[in-house]
Amino acid sequence: xIRISGVSKTFSGRGDLLDVPALRGVNLTVGDNxxxxxxxxxxxxxxxxxxxxxxxxxxxxxxxxxNDEPVTGPGPDRAMVFQAFSLLPWRNVLxxxxxxxxxxxxxxxxxxxxxxxxxxxxxxxxxxxxxxxELSGGMQQRVGLARALAVEPTVLLMDxxxxxxxxQTRRLLQEQLLRIWEETRTTVIFITHSMEEAVLxxxxxxxxxxxxxxxxxxxxxxxERPRSTNVDRVERSAEFVSITSLLWERLRDMQVExxxxxxxxxxxxxxxxxxxxxxxxxxxx
Amino acid sequence: xxxxxxxxxxxxxxxxxxxxxxxxxxxxxxSVPRADAVLYPLATLVVIAVVWExxxxxxxxxxxxxxxxxxxxxxALIFNPRLWEALAISNQALIVGFTxxxxxxxxxxxxxxxxxxxxxxxxxxxxxxxxxxxxxxxPLLVMSVGIGFEARVLMVFLFTVIVVxxxxxxxxxxxxxxxxxxxxxxxxxxxxxxRQILLPASVPAVMVGVRLGLSHAVTGxxxxxxxxxxxxxxxxILEYQAFLQPGSLYATVVVVVLEALVLISAANRLAQxxxxxxxxxxx
Amino acid sequence: xxxIRLRAGGRPWRPGAWAGSVIKTGGFGLVIGLIVxxxxxxxxxxxxxxxxxxxAGRLVDLVTSGQILPALATSLTNLAxxxxxxxxxxxxxxLGMGVSRRLAAxxxxxxxxLLTAPSLVFAPIxxxxxxxxxxxxxxxxxxxxxxxxxxxxxxxxRAxxxxxxxxxxxxxxxxxxTFRWVTLxxxxxxxxxxxxxxxxxxxxxxxxGEMFIALIGLGKMIQDAQHQLDATTVIAxxxxxxxxxxxxxxxxxRIDMRLNGWLPRTERGT
Numbered sequence: 151x152i153r154i155s156g157v158s159k160t161f162s163g164r165g166d167l168l169d170v171p172a173l174r175g176v177n178l179t180v181g182d183n184x185x186x187x188x189x190x191x192x193x194x195x196x197x198x199x200x201x202x203x204x205x206x207x208x209x210x211x212x213x214x215x216x217n218d219e220p221v222t223g224p225g226p227d228r229a230m231v232f233q234a235f236s237l238l239p240w241r242n243v244l245x246x247x248x249x250x251x252x253x254x255x256x257x258x259x260x261x262x263x264x265x266x267x268x269x270x271x272x273x274x275x276x277x278x279x280x281x282x283x284e285l286s287g288g289m290q291q292r293v294g295l296a297r298a299l300a301v302e303p304t305v306l307l308m309d310x311x312x313x314x315x316x317x318q319t320r321r322l323l324q325e326q327l328l329r330i331w332e333e334t335r336t337t338v339i340f341i342t343h344s345m346e347e348a349v350l351x352x353x354x355x356x357x358x359x360x361x362x363x364x365x366x367x368x369x370x371x372x373x374e375r376p377r378s379t380n381v382d383r384v385e386r387s388a389e390f391v392s393i394t395s396l397l398w399e400r401l402r403d404m405q406v407e408x409x410x411x412x413x414x415x416x417x418x419x420x421x422x423x424x425x426x427x428x429x430x431x432x433x434x435x
Numbered sequence: 436x437x438x439x440x441x442x443x444x445x446x447x448x449x450x451x452x453x454x455x456x457x458x459x460x461x462x463x464x465x466s467v468p469r470a471d472a473v474l475y476p477l478a479t480l481v482v483i484a485v486v487w488e489x490x491x492x493x494x495x496x497x498x499x500x501x502x503x504x505x506x507x508x509x510x511a512l513i514f515n516p517r518l519w520e521a522l523a524i525s526n527q528a529l530i531v532g533f534t535x536x537x538x539x540x541x542x543x544x545x546x547x548x549x550x551x552x553x554x555x556x557x558x559x560x561x562x563x564x565x566x567x568x569x570x571x572x573x574p575l576l577v578m579s580v581g582i583g584f585e586a587r588v589l590m591v592f593l594f595t596v597i598v599v600x601x602x603x604x605x606x607x608x609x610x611x612x613x614x615x616x617x618x619x620x621x622x623x624x625x626x627x628x629x630r631q632i633l634l635p636a637s638v639p640a641v642m643v644g645v646r647l648g649l650s651h652a653v654t655g656x657x658x659x660x661x662x663x664x665x666x667x668x669x670x671x672i673l674e675y676q677a678f679l680q681p682g683s684l685y686a687t688v689v690v691v692v693l694e695a696l697v698l699i700s701a702a703n704r705l706a707q708x709x710x711x712x713x714x715x716x717x718x
Numbered sequence: 719x720x721x722i723r724l725r726a727g728g729r730p731w732r733p734g735a736w737a738g739s740v741i742k743t744g745g746f747g748l749v750i751g752l753i754v755x756x757x758x759x760x761x762x763x764x765x766x767x768x769x770x771x772x773x774a775g776r777l778v779d780l781v782t783s784g785q786i787l788p789a790l791a792t793s794l795t796n797l798a799x800x801x802x803x804x805x806x807x808x809x810x811x812x813l814g815m816g817v818s819r820r821l822a823a824x825x826x827x828x829x830x831x832l833l834t835a836p837s838l839v840f841a842p843i844x845x846x847x848x849x850x851x852x853x854x855x856x857x858x859x860x861x862x863x864x865x866x867x868x869x870x871x872x873x874x875x876r877a878x879x880x881x882x883x884x885x886x887x888x889x890x891x892x893x894x895x896t897f898r899w900v901t902l903x904x905x906x907x908x909x910x911x912x913x914x915x916x917x918x919x920x921x922x923x924x925x926x927g928e929m930f931i932a933l934i935g936l937g938k939m940i941q942d943a944q945h946q947l948d949a950t951t952v953i954a955x956x957x958x959x960x961x962x963x964x965x966x967x968x969x970x971x972r973i974d975m976r977l978n979g980w981l982p983r984t985e986r987g988t
Contacts, residue, residue: 204888224890236885240903240980250889252899283982301889475824498846556747566918566963567956568925570838571937574944574952578766654836661838662929676842684842692835699834 152180152203152305152337156212158362159198172198174362176212180305185331185338187352189345189397191405195363196341200307203339204230216304226254229298231308235290237282237297243269244278246293250301268296271330288319295327299334308340312347321381324350328378345397349390350377355397359404367400369393500682508682509689517671518690525656525667528584532591533652540596540648541641544603549633554604564597569655573663587659587666594655595648602644606637646702653695768950777954786939786958793924793935794962796852800859801920801966807860808867808916809909815868816875816905817897825868833865837923841930852934855927862923863916870912874905907981910974917970921963 155177161170173195180186188196201207203214205224214221216228229250237246244265251261269278272292282290291311298306312320324347331338342348348355352371359366371393377384384390484502491501500508512518547554572593580586610633618632660669668691675684752770759769780786815822815829840861844854878901886896928937936955943951 205890206884206887224888226890228888230885230888232881232885234881236879236881238882238900238903239982240978249899253886253889253891253895281980283980307888471820472823475820476827479824479828494847496846556750559745559748560751562964563960566921566967567960568922570922570926570929571940571952571956571959573929574940575766575949577944578947578949579764650834653834654838657836658838658926661841662926672839672842676845681846684846688839688843691839692831695835696831 151182151217152178152339153215153218154178154199154203154212155214157199157202157209157214158211159195159202159207159209171362173209174364176363176365178356178365178368180337180339183335183337185340185351185353186356187340187342187348187354188356188358189342189348189401190358190363190366191343191360191401191408193363194358194360196358197309198363199358200230200309200339200341203305204228204307226301227304229301229303229306231291231294231298231306231311233310233313235282235287235294235314237290237293239282242279242281243274243285243293246282247296247300249297254301265296265300268300269293271299271333272296273326286319287315288323291315291323292326295330299330299336304337306336306338308338310341310343313343320347325378325381327351328376328381332376332378345394345401346385348397349373349393350381350384355393357397357400357404360408366404369397369400497679498681500685504682505685505689508680509686512683512686512690518687521668521671522690522694523667525587525660525669528587528591528659528667529652529656532588532655533595533649535588536592536595536599536648536652537645539592540599540644541603544600544641544644545607545633545637547600548604548607548637561597561601564593565601569593570658570662573659576659577663582663582665586663587656590659591652591655594658595652598651599641599644599648602647603637603641606640606644607633609640610636642706646699646706649702650695650699653698657691765947766949768953772950773953773957776950777957780951780954780958786936786955789934789936789939790958793928793937796855796859796928796935797920797924797962797966799852800856800923801863801917803856804860804864804867804916804920805913808864808912809871812868812871812909812912813875813902813905815872817901822872829865829868832861833869837862838926838930841927845931850931850933854931855924855935858927858930859920859923862926863920866916866919867909867912870915871905871909874908874912875901877908878904907974907978910970910978914967914970914974917966918963921959921966925959 157173157176158171159173161172163169176195176199178199188199190196198207202209203216203221205221205228208222219227221228238249241249244262247269248256248261248265251264256264266278269275272295274289274292274296277285277289282293285293291314294311312323315323328351340348340351342351349371355369355371357366357369358364373384373387373389373393487502491499491504547557569590573590576586576589580589614632614636615628618628623631656667657669660667661672662669665673668687672684672687672691675681675687755767755770759767759772811825815825837858841854841858844857844861848854848857882900882904883896886900891899924935925937925940928935929941931937936959939955940952943949943955
């Protein structure tokens with residue numbers, strides 16, 4: 151279980167640049183084996199939040215605990231998947247997947263053995279000796295996923311992992327991710343821009359609002375699992391459509407609100423309708 | 436979200452203990468604060484001075500001056516008219532040789548960038564000129580133009596022109612072929628192509644060549660004087676060497692290094708004004 | 719055909735045929751050059767422009783008679799020593815400067831100054847410390863090449879993608895692990911760019927040093943030939959020097975290909 155309470159973070163501006171209040175008083179709880187997607191416009195702090203959970207940057211205020219252990223830095227219980235893949239280009243697929251294990255000091259034979267399992271899991275069996283430059287974007291990201299899974303983390307942190315891929319590849323990888331997750335059931339926190347992706351993959355969707363970053367709302371996604379077996383049907387279901395519409399309403403309201411804040415002439419008459427969130431709400435100012 | 440990189444200045448690895456590595460500043464990208472950028476080199480200078488002083492005293496050789504001796508000699512040298520005469524003599528050759536090299540090298544380089552046939556023919560010669568130690572050409576120089584002003588100008592020219600050519604060529608070669616195609620589709624002739632696209636686009640690279648060329652020109656100026664012509668600054672160095680005035684010898688070397696630095700930073704400064712997106716050339 | 723190609727200018731032609739013709743034109747250019755040289759040499763009879771055939775003859779002579787061997791051996795030893803020291807110190811200091819901002823701040827101005835200054839000017843200084851002989855020349859070779867290595871190496875380290883560093887940190891690597899497994903391999907291609915340039919400069923340093931000190935090696939041969947107004951030998955020896963430089967750079971390129979074959983195509987090359 152991951153508990154984030156009262157987390158705030160300000161990036162101090164250098165010189166005469168203003169300070170950037172990235173996050174303000176964020177509260178969030180993620181349950182074990184939950185797949186939580188985080189949705190929000192650019193600059194809402196979702197990547198910052200993720201990196202804090204990963205232990206890459208500390209919060210200014212508040213605390214983050216994973217299974218009641220406070221997060222003070224990177225650790226073996228958390229692993230990240232990056233939008234830019236961040237594979238080591240001079241290592242082949244197997245060696246890349248084994249990276250996290252190598253860092254932990256696992257001996258070569260054993261770590262390559264374990265890595266092989268995860269290479270298979272993501273469907274890249276036979277590609278172990280290939281270099282990243284010989285792989286497509288989708289395949290590279292699967293290597294990134296295998297690398298993160300190989301250390302068997304408690305939490306998988308995914309930072310818009312499919313953002314750099316084309317539409318078709320993205321859909322294939324979504325399906326594949328669902329399939330893999332249904333097998334491993336790791337706790338996942340998944341950042342995305344896309345409402346469809348957020349609803350398709352997640353058990354709950356946390357909507358974040360920018361400037362300063364806060365959790366605006368948390369929308370549960372009561373769609374049945376497993377979803378990987380018939381993604382099309384899921385996406386066409388009435389529930390899926392209504393939840394994505396709701397998300398879009400929230401995001402659009404958010405954008406209007408933001409624009410209004412920037413524009414002093416606006417009297418607020420353009421403010422969109424606000425729908426009540428379905429279910430429990432966590433978040434705050 | 437690259438904003439996290441800016442947090443390094445506010446970050447402090449507070450005494451937060453815990454398993455594993457704690458939040459390490461992600462500060463690789465930043466340079467030291469401005470005050471330190473002056474302090475650290477000064478500190479290094481002090482270290483150098485001390486080591487030099489101690490080493491020279493220990494070596495106790497007629498030929499090796501101490502740091503203080505060198506600094507004193509440098510002071511005296513600056514007020515010595517002979518230094519400035521020597522610099523004038525040397526730099527005349529520099530200016531003439533450099534200018535000729537620009538007038539010859541830039542057009543030639545541009546042409547080589549555009550006309551692949553020409554470039555293919557010229558390539559082997561360029562490679563040779565790039566690798567051959569120019570100093571080795573000095574004997575040929577002597578036998579052709581003697582040991583006067585012309586020899587020094589020719590040397591500076593040879594040192595400079597290669598770098599200028601290569602960079603001008605690169606400037607034209609790297610012009611986006613799509614732009615050329617576009618202009619042609621609008622019916623641009625060759626002359627217009629040069630005026631509207633090729634010349635403006637290659638200015639940054641040509642500037643790089645000019646700056647590097649200046650650096651090489653200074654080198655050529657000094658080398659020919661040290662190895663051959665006995666004029667100007669090189670002559671001064673040889674004289675101090677012959678007459679066992681090590682302090683002045685070292686001081687003159689410092690002057691040469693300083694001149695190179697001054698010229699290069701002036702060139703960089705000018706280039707910054709002309710093309711602000713360039714980084715200072717270091718080779 | 720040639721006329722059309724000239725006008726087409728920067729537009730890429732059919733790569734295979736184009737490459738073939740480039741090679742032919744390159745070699746062709748050299749052949750033309752040789753012919754021109756030979757003709758001018760025979761007709762003009764300038765002392766500084768001996769005909770190509772005579773130079774070729776002298777070259778063959780020097781090699782087969784073994785006359786060039788002692789000088790060549792001396793020069794190559796100087797070169798090897800100087801270049802090795804440059805690489806050792808250069809890469810070490812460059813890595814240090816790339817990793818430590820403080821070290822970089824301390825040394826930057828001096829490294830850049832010594833990089834732009836005409837290195838030969840330090841020859842009298844080395845001469846005053848070590849006198850005539852190998853040490854002075856090796857010191858000069860080091861001066862010629864080490865700063866290029868330092869600058870390129872520290873730039874290479876700093877150019878390592880922060881994405882990769884962040885990825886490594888997310889797996890909780892120590893500083894040493896990050897350096898060994900991420901920074902070093904990632905920086906190697908750019909380091910090799912520096913090594914390549916340093917090799918050319920080392921060869922120049924070798925010749926310049928030997929000409930200035932004028933007691934040993936190929937530089938001495940050139941100086942002697944100059945005093946005897948023997949342009950033929952000068953050019954012949956210079957050809958050998960160029961050959962040495964090209965061989966050295968080819969060797970470096972081979973090693974580069976081996977180590978850095980993982981680079982994606984667009985980033986290859988200098």
